Amino acid sequence: EADIYQTPRYLVIGTGKKITLECSQTMGHDKMYWYQQDPGMELHLIHYSYGVNSTEKGDLSSESTVSRIRTEHFPLTLESARPSHTSQYLCASSSTGRRLTFGSGTRLTVV
Amino acid sequence: GIQVEQSPPDLILQEGANSTLRCNFSDSVNNLQWFHQNPWGQLINLFYIPSGTKQNGRLSATTVATERYSLLYISSSQTTDSGVYFCAVHDRNYGGSQGNLIFGKGTKLSVKP
Numbered sequence: 001e002a003d004i005y006q007t008p009r010y011l012v013i014g015t016g017k018k019i020t021l022e023c024s025q026t027m028g029h030d031k032m033y034w035y036q037q038d039p040g041m042e043l044h045l046i047h048y049s050y051g052v053n054s055t056e057k058g059d060l061s062s063e064s065t066v067s068r069i070r071t072e073h074f075p076l077t078l079e080s081a082r083p084s085h086t087s088q089y090l091c092a093s094s095s096t097g098r099r100l101t102f103g104s105g106t107r108l109t110v111v
Numbered sequence: 112g113i114q115v116e117q118s119p120p121d122l123i124l125q126e127g128a129n130s131t132l133r134c135n136f137s138d139s140v141n142n143l144q145w146f147h148q149n150p151w152g153q154l155i156n157l158f159y160i161p162s163g164t165k166q167n168g169r170l171s172a173t174t175v176a177t178e179r180y181s182l183l184y185i186s187s188s189q190t191t192d193s194g195v196y197f198c199a200v201h202d203r204n205y206g207g208s209q210g211n212l213i214f215g216k217g218t219k220l221s222v223k224p
Binding site for chain 2: 031033039040041042043045048050058059088090092096097098099100101102104105107
């Protein structure tokens with residue numbers, strides 16, 4: 001079954017650690033996105049990609065980076081986690097004219 | 112860029128009641144979607160509806176693109192309908208060459224047993 005997967009589901013990590021949040025989709029979508037959201041609040045686009053080797057920053061300033069080496073894989077990396085990074089991170093994918101599909105999200109807590 | 116406004120911001124219903132959620136947008140769009148975020152944070156795409164009417168079980172949605180609004184109808188509400196409902200529209204001027212979805216701030220729905 002085609003879907004979009006995020007790991008880990010929950011992560012508690014110490015300040016200064018480097019982390020990578022994984023996102024993979026099996027739907028063959030060319031577009032992938034990362035959103036940051038406090039639960040139930042506004043969604044903020046932090047990164048997007050329209051295809052392999054194409055990545056852009058979104059409207060919310062973020063200290064994270066992304067890569068898109070394969071169509072199905074769009075990992076997000078924080079080089080040095082801080083308490084201000086505590087939030088939910090949602091990965092999504094779509095194709096032109098198709099609906100946007102979200103993963104289950106990663107709830108990150110930086111202590 | 113396009114402005115997206117949702118109303119009401121909060122809604123409390125008794126189980127079994129019907130409700131209408133509204134999404135207004137400030138410019139013409141060719142892509143409008145409705146999402147439900149459950150209390151555990153999972154976002155589910157309910158409808159892709161740039162125009163016209165669609166129905167899925169107890170939910171239906173209507174978009175009147177010429178008047179720049181969309182409505183989400185929930186009939187015979189259940190406690191599992193609780194959560195936040197977001198609408199999102201495509202803004203070709205938002206981010207990259209192909210544009211991206213702009214999300215409204217959501218309507219928080221609580222259905223009481």
